[in-house]
Amino acid sequence: MQITCLQCVEAACAKVCPAGALVRNEETGAIEVLANRCVGCGLCEAACPFGHMHFDTQLRLAVKCDLCGGTPTCAAFCPHDALEIR
Amino acid sequence: MTVQFTIDGLEVKAKEGEHLLDVARRHGIDIPSLCHHEAVEPIGACRVCLVEVRSGQKTTITTSCNFLVEDGIEVHTDTAEVRKHRAMNLELLLARAPKSDVVRKLASASGVTRTRFEPLAYEPLPNCILCELCVRTCDMLGHHALTTVGRGDKKRIGLPFNKPSDNCVGCASCLSVCPTQCISVKDTPTQRAIWGQKHDFILCKVCGAPVITKKHRDFAISEKGLPEDYYDTCEKCKQSAASKRFASVVW
Ligand code: SF4
Ligand code: SF4
Numbered sequence: 001m002q003i004t005c006l007q008c009v010e011a012a013c014a015k016v017c018p019a020g021a022l023v024r025n026e027e028t029g030a031i032e033v034l035a036n037r038c039v040g041c042g043l044c045e046a047a048c049p050f051g052h053m054h055f056d057t058q059l060r061l062a063v064k065c066d067l068c069g070g071t072p073t074c075a076a077f078c079p080h081d082a083l084e085i086r
Numbered sequence: 087m088t089v090q091f092t093i094d095g096l097e098v099k100a101k102e103g104e105h106l107l108d109v110a111r112r113h114g115i116d117i118p119s120l121c122h123h124e125a126v127e128p129i130g131a132c133r134v135c136l137v138e139v140r141s142g143q144k145t146t147i148t149t150s151c152n153f154l155v156e157d158g159i160e161v162h163t164d165t166a167e168v169r170k171h172r173a174m175n176l177e178l179l180l181a182r183a184p185k186s187d188v189v190r191k192l193a194s195a196s197g198v199t200r201t202r203f204e205p206l207a208y209e210p211l212p213n214c215i216l217c218e219l220c221v222r223t224c225d226m227l228g229h230h231a232l233t234t235v236g237r238g239d240k241k242r243i244g245l246p247f248n249k250p251s252d253n254c255v256g257c258a259s260c261l262s263v264c265p266t267q268c269i270s271v272k273d274t275p276t277q278r279a280i281w282g283q284k285h286d287f288i289l290c291k292v293c294g295a296p297v298i299t300k301k302h303r304d305f306a307i308s309e310k311g312l313p314e315d316y317y318d319t320c321e322k323c324k325q326s327a328a329s330k331r332f333a334s335v336v337w
Binding site for chain 1: 123124125223226227228257258259261262263297298302303306309310312316317320321322323324325326327328329332
């Protein structure tokens, strides 16, 4: 079964980030990467208990699901309506 | 307290104590820079982010990254003076980092395609512009592994006394933030080589893939008070374990 970022209430990624680069967007509820603050240390990727924090080795930045700003493309795209946003 | 001023004619508001570059970018005004990073204090090292600030009768050319905003100032980001000084600074930077794409692109945007200055590039950091962003970031992270060595033309970035350092944890954040990406990091499946030292990776307890270096884990665990086994599984193995766990709950 495919799962994606759970936007945890007590997010491990945000807890370990030493640069304050992972913050919750209060509008969408998503934890977002502030790319201008990320120093590319990789601690968040290693910390996420569900394996949903990623490190872009080209950009040397953390990347993660940000719920596409509130309208997740994955949910709209799924042909079987197996994903929905509530 | 709020301060009010103009940037290129646009009325802007900012908090006292904010830096000009941050305020400009927040308002969608692009000022180029190389050594600015929001996670660390600005030091105006690369001198690319120059602007003209008019205050009463006085006009100054200054770096915007470390300029504290003031009420009533008039800021211009693209005057002939700004362009002239920025072009000169980029020509100097080009002598230090002749092979850096980022520097070359910025320079050519300022009309600089070659440099009249003697090449200043040095090994093992051939494109280093001495901006100290690596040093500032390493300090902010609490490792304090890097420093500047020597002075003037002989100034270099490295480990103190060029000797192996216990402080470096091999996190490679210094490379991540380096504007010219000139720091050498070589990873094998079990080790990372950086700053002349080798660091063992923790290997995923399921598949053996590298996670982070042991020293980085030890630092993070003691810093944040995390359990000992916090970093023992790789991203992919945690993903598949989580998928299985969720599936067993749903069905
Ligand atoms: S190694 Fe990179 S970040 Fe460090 S001083 Fe040189 S250019 Fe700046
Ligand atoms: S790899 Fe070493 S020198 Fe570079 S930021 Fe991490 S601790 Fe500092």
